Amino acid sequence: MRANAQTNAPVMGPGRGATLASHGPWTSSRPGRLSYLAFRTATREGPWIPRVIEGRVPREISGALYRNGPGQKETFDVPLGHFFDGDAYLTAIRFDEGRVSGVSRFVATSERIHEQKYRQMRYHEFGTRCPGRALGFKNPPNVNVFAMAGGHFALSEGAPPVQFEPETLACQGARDFGGSWPARTTFTAHPKRDPATGDVYAYGLTMALSPELVLARLPAGETAFQTFARVRVGNFYPVHDFMITKTYVILALPPVYINMWGMLRGRSCIAKNIVAERGKPLRIIVARKDGQGQAVIVESEPASMIFHHCNAVESADGNTIRLISMETDASAFQMLGGWGGAAGLEQPRSQMTEFVIDLKSRSLSRAALTENGPIEFPAIDNRQLGRKMGAIYALRTLDATDDPLAFDTLMAWDGARLREVRAGRGQVFGEAVALVDRTGRSWISHLGYDSEADETFLDIRAPDGLDLVARIRFGFRIPLGFHGCFAPSADALLA
Numbered sequence: 001m002r003a004n005a006q007t008n009a010p011v012m013g014p015g016r017g018a019t020l021a022s023h024g025p026w027t028s029s030r031p032g033r034l035s036y037l038a039f040r041t042a043t044r045e046g047p048w049i050p051r052v053i054e055g056r057v058p059r060e061i062s063g064a065l066y067r068n069g070p071g072q073k074e075t076f077d078v079p080l081g082h083f084f085d086g087d088a089y090l091t092a093i094r095f096d097e098g099r100v101s102g103v104s105r106f107v108a109t110s111e112r113i114h115e116q117k118y119r120q121m122r123y124h125e126f127g128t129r130c131p132g133r134a135l136g137f138k139n140p141p142n143v144n145v146f147a148m149a150g151g152h153f154a155l156s157e158g159a160p161p162v163q164f165e166p167e168t169l170a171c172q173g174a175r176d177f178g179g180s181w182p183a184r185t186t187f188t189a190h191p192k193r194d195p196a197t198g199d200v201y202a203y204g205l206t207m208a209l210s211p212e213l214v215l216a217r218l219p220a221g222e223t224a225f226q227t228f229a230r231v232r233v234g235n236f237y238p239v240h241d242f243m244i245t246k247t248y249v250i251l252a253l254p255p256v257y258i259n260m261w262g263m264l265r266g267r268s269c270i271a272k273n274i275v276a277e278r279g280k281p282l283r284i285i286v287a288r289k290d291g292q293g294q295a296v297i298v299e300s301e302p303a304s305m306i307f308h309h310c311n312a313v314e315s316a317d318g319n320t321i322r323l324i325s326m327e328t329d330a331s332a333f334q335m336l337g338g339w340g341g342a343a344g345l346e347q348p349r350s351q352m353t354e355f356v357i358d359l360k361s362r363s364l365s366r367a368a369l370t371e372n373g374p375i376e377f378p379a380i381d382n383r384q385l386g387r388k389m390g391a392i393y394a395l396r397t398l399d400a401t402d403d404p405l406a407f408d409t410l411m412a413w414d415g416a417r418l419r420e421v422r423a424g425r426g427q428v429f430g431e432a433v434a435l436v437d438r439t440g441r442s443w444i445s446h447l448g449y450d451s452e453a454d455e456t457f458l459d460i461r462a463p464d465g466l467d468l469v470a471r472i473r474f475g476f477r478i479p480l481g482f483h484g485c486f487a488p489s490a491d492a493l494l495a
């Protein structure tokens with residue numbers, strides 16, 4: 001163990017570090033699907049250094065890559081079976097002149113502190129009901145990380161953003177941005193920063209009898225949100241992502257909602273109260289970023305779930321929008337709920353789809369860009385967000401027919417050329433995040449899990465051909481998780 005130059009905290013070397021006693025033991029004899037093995041409970045917290053770096057990390061990459069995801073799959077004696085369950089577990093991977101160091105930590109929310117203190121599950125998780133007397137519903141900020149309003153935030157979607165200290169990852173508590181975020185309103189796990197203006201856009205759903213979508217902007221350099229549109233949507237639709245273009249904000253509402261009355265009456269978890277509205281279309285909502293006029297709503301069938309969008313651009317006259325999204329059959333919800341069990345999982349229908357929205361005629365056309373087969377976790381170089389349809393990166397599952405979440409392929413598609421790289425045997429990839437170095441060059445990073453070594457790695461790849469530049473082997477495992485972001489160091493931003 002040695003000192004971390006940045007924090008003076010003890011640094012865990014590979015294969016060492018304190019074992020967490022916070023959860024029931026995970027027994028290695030449990031037969032598990034590869035995606036489950038990659039997500040199972042974290043075993044340590046604190047600073048760490050990687051076991052080995054294969055290849056060379058570009059010295060020009062300067063800053064921290066933050067990754068987030070559920071950190072445990074049991075809360076003491078209760079197994080958590082849903083893909084979304086578990087307290088938030090953050091990892092920061094720092095790049096400095098070719099050197100790499102890290103820190104990983106659970107986000108110590110008040111709900112987590114309470115359960116740790118009493119050493120038992122006390123809150124309903126997204127998909128797992130608390131077997132005893134529950135104190136309420138937990139919305140752990142385990143989905144994404146975003147830097148805004150001068151701080152770093154872990155995001156849940158169902159609850160306010162939770163600020164954390166970027167060096168130590170210490171939890172600093174939930175924030176409402178000086179009271180500017182509306183009360184009793186969710187906050188998206190996928191805010192967007194306009195690359196041209198630096199303004200941040202976000203949305204939430206009011207928790208009311210007749211919910212509204214609230215659209216808001218955080219101007220660059222400011223700390224308070226400004227609401228610019230409200231759209232009544234009828235039910236509590238769990239919209240997970242959205243897009244911005246030069247002029248517009250675009251949201252897709254699949255006909256799937258959360259029955260809030262059922263949750264309150266049954267004191268059950270969210271996943272048990274998801275209702276599919278059969279026969280209803282997908283609604284695409286387009287609102288102007290300047291708040292002018294009424295939002296345009298365009299209907300589309302068949303109605304699939306859209307968890308994530310890839311990118312969107314508008315025509316020069318602003319009359320049409322080209323939107324590329326990941327469509328998944330609504331059966332994905334059943335698959336996600338049964339993920340922790342032993343049974344094989346069916347592949348949901350899944351594809352990358354291009355929508356062309358005509359705002360004048362309020363109509364759209366759609367085209368499948370990939371053949372059937374699991375595809376998810378899209379990523380782009382965020383400097384192109386809403387402005388240029390450049391390369392789209394995404395994860396695919398091509399080998400594991402009974403484990404759709406065991407993403408074994410990373411693809412890059414620029415509209416003309418498709419590049420794919422496959423994970424090795426027993427390995428699974430995590431979502432790509434573009435790292436922009438201090439020269440302005442972009443690199444593609446993604447986590448991976450190697451089941452034979454029971455080890456996490458981070459790959460750094462060239463953006464065009466996805467050639468491997470460096471593989472950073474951690475020497476231990478962190479849960480693979482969902483989303484993240486890259487925060488360039490101050491000197492890289494100034495360069």
Ligand SMILES: [Fe+2]
Binds near residue numbers: 143190240307483
């Ligand atoms: Fe997401």
